[in-house]
Amino acid sequence: MGRALDIKKFEHAGALKEGHSNFTRVAETHAGDSEQGTGCVMSPRTEDLQEKPQQQDNRPAGPPPGAPPVPATGQRLPSVRPVWKRRFDRRRIVQIAAVLIFAGLAGLAGIYWWQQSRAQLPPGIMFSNGRIEADEIDIDTKFAGRIAQLMVDEGDTVTAGQVVARMDTQDLQQSLEKANAQVRQAQRALDEAHANIAQQKAQVTLAGQEMDRARELLKNGWITRETFDQRQQQLDGANAALTAANARAAEAEHALDAATHDVKLYQVNIADNTLVAPRDGRIQYRIANVGEVLPAGGKVFAMLDVSYVYMDIYLPTQEVGRIKVGSDARIVLDAYPDLAIPAKVSFIATQAQFTPKTVETKSERDKLMFRVRVRIDPALLRRHADAVRSGLPGLAYVRADAAVAWPVRLQGKTAP
Numbered sequence: 004m005g006r007a008l009d010i011k012k013f014e015h016a017g018a019l020k021e022g023h024s025n026f027t028r029v030a031e032t033h034a035g036d037s038e039q040g041t042g043c044v045m046s047p048r049t050e051d052l053q054e055k056p057q058q059q060d061n062r063p064a065g066p067p068p069g070a071p072p073v074p075a076t077g078q079r080l081p082s083v084r085p086v087w088k089r090r091f092d093r094r095r096i097v098q099i100a101a102v103l104i105f106a107g108l109a110g111l112a113g114i115y116w117w118q119q120s121r122a123q124l125p126p127g128i129m130f131s132n133g134r135i136e137a138d139e140i141d142i143d144t145k146f147a148g149r150i151a152q153l154m155v156d157e158g159d160t161v162t163a164g165q166v167v168a169r170m171d172t173q174d175l176q177q178s179l180e181k182a183n184a185q186v187r188q189a190q191r192a193l194d195e196a197h198a199n200i201a202q203q204k205a206q207v208t209l210a211g212q213e214m215d216r217a218r219e220l221l222k223n224g225w226i227t228r229e230t231f232d233q234r235q236q237q238l239d240g241a242n243a244a245l246t247a248a249n250a251r252a253a254e255a256e257h258a259l260d261a262a263t264h265d266v267k268l269y270q271v272n273i274a275d276n277t278l279v280a281p282r283d284g285r286i287q288y289r290i291a292n293v294g295e296v297l298p299a300g301g302k303v304f305a306m307l308d309v310s311y312v313y314m315d316i317y318l319p320t321q322e323v324g325r326i327k328v329g330s331d332a333r334i335v336l337d338a339y340p341d342l343a344i345p346a347k348v349s350f351i352a353t354q355a356q357f358t359p360k361t362v363e364t365k366s367e368r369d370k371l372m373f374r375v376r377v378r379i380d381p382a383l384l385r386r387h388a389d390a391v392r393s394g395l396p397g398l399a400y401v402r403a404d405a406a407v408a409w410p411v412r413l414q415g416k417t418a419p
Contacts (some may be wrong), residue, residue, distance in 0.1 A: 009025065083185065115150075127404035128413075131316035131375075137393045138308040139287065144170060144301045145275040150293050153303075161280040161306065167305050170276035175269055182265035189259035193320060196252030203245035210238035238327050283388070284308045310381040310393045313349065316399045317372035323351065325403035332377045333413045337395035343413045345383065348401060350376035 124130065149171040155161060217234040220226040288305040292296060314334055318326075326348055334344040355371040377399045384391060400413055 011179045124400070124410065125407050127325075127407035128400055128402050128409075129318060129322045130398050130400040131318055132318045132396065132398050133314040134332065135312060135393060135395045135397060136315050137284075137313075137391065138311040140281060140306050140308055141282065142278050142304040142306060143168060144297050144299065144303060146170070146272065147245070147297065147299045147301075148172070148276060150291055150303065153289070153293055155286050155304070157286050159286045160302060161284060161286060163280060163282050165280045166277055167280055167286070168278040170278070172276045172361070173275045175273050175276065179266060179269035179273065182262060186259065186266055187336055188260040189228045189255060191256035193259050196248065196255040199248040200245065200252055203241065203248045206241040207238070207245050210234070210241040212239045232291045234240065239322070251370045278303060282306075282308050283310060285388075285391070287393075305393070307393055309388045310384050311378070312384055312391055312393075313376050313378040314346075314397065314399045316375050316377060316401075318375055318401075319372055320355070322403075323373040323375060326351070326401050331402045331405065333409065334377060334379065334397060335400070335413070336395045338392075338395055338397075341412075343409075344379055346377045346399070348375060349378040350374075355373050375401065385407070 113410050150168060151171040152169040153167070154165075154169075155167045161167060171368060214234045214237075220232045221228065243341060257309045284306045286304055287307050290302045297303070328348055328351060330348040332346040332348055334346050335342065336344075352374040357371065402409065
């Protein structure tokens with residue numbers, strides 16, 4: 004409403020200016036006619052010729068003639084957009100339209116290439132996209148403790164059995180010394196038990212000899228029956244003492260075995276605090292650092308098993324039903340488009356699942372797909388362990404019919 008009033012005031016001021024200009028032109032015309040003797044001449048009155056005292060006008064001076072009208076204070080004139088801004092908007096619209104057209108053409112070209120590449124494959128060969136992956140193995144601590152030393156770092160290649168880190172084992176070393184002392188103590192107890200056995204055997208021998216003599220003397224009547232009974236009791240007591248000594252010796256042997264097992268247990272625990280690489284591979288991440296205290300099962304490294312590299316792809320029902328475990332395959336990575344890596348199908352899912360977002364399908368109807376794992380030959384990986392990468396995107400081609408020959412670009416070049 005206020006903006007409409009401003010516009011009307013602006014138009015009214017313009018009309019007043021135009022009327023003033025017209026009045027000036029008419030006055031000049033009459034003046035010219037009077038000089039030429041034509042028209043009416045008005046004589047001025049005497050009162051008009053007399054000088055009048057000039058009155059002081061305290062009002063602010065208005066704008067000079069010919070200047071555009073100035074709006075009153077508080078009034079806002081309608082804004083007029085500069086011409087250069089309108090040109091800039093048109094140029095920007097043209098640029099955005101060009102980008103959209105280029106993106107659309109690129110998308111159409113990609114769809115055309117996808118369809119053409121699929122059409123160039125002979126019947127019996129199917130493909131899908133995926134990412135190359137390697138088995139990730141976590142190198143964890145078995146016991147809670149502090150990291151004492153790290154032998155490798157991220158990106159290092161390790162072999163099976165190589166030491167990668169050591170934990171602080173001072174407490175286990177002290178426990179091991181204690182177990183060794185207990186072994187020595189048990190060994191001495193066993194030696195004492197064996198000595199007791201020898202002593203009791205001597206007592207049994209003596210008691211037996213006395214019993215034999217008492218038996219002969221009793222036959223001749225030279226000793227009493229009481230003396231004979233005493234000799235028999237001595238022999239029985241010596242035999243019982245020998246049995247007890249043998250039992251104590253067996254107990255000492257078991258104690259020695261237990262102490263020995265404690266020593267071996269501490270040795271195993273100390274060895275388990277020396278972290279080693281379980282397989283040949285590459286250190287992917289270093290999760291902990293020297294001096295950190297980790298709980299039991301704390302992760303120190305994450306390594307990649309370069310002998311187990313695969314790509315999971317997803318195929319529809321009509322295609323997955325034609326392949327089997329062991330079918331020949333090829334993997335072509337986007338980073339190496341001219342390199343076809345030989346592989347085999349090692350797994351086929353028994354249940355369908357929803358198609359992942361990263362998987363391209365030829366039809367919107369392919370909502371449920373079967374996961375298929377294509378694995379590279381471990382022997383080939385060992386020969387090219389340095390070239391193994393994880394996470395690279397690419398395509399996996401699977402041959403359902405062994406009688407179909409691979410195209411020339413998929414012949415199986417393995418040398419990078």
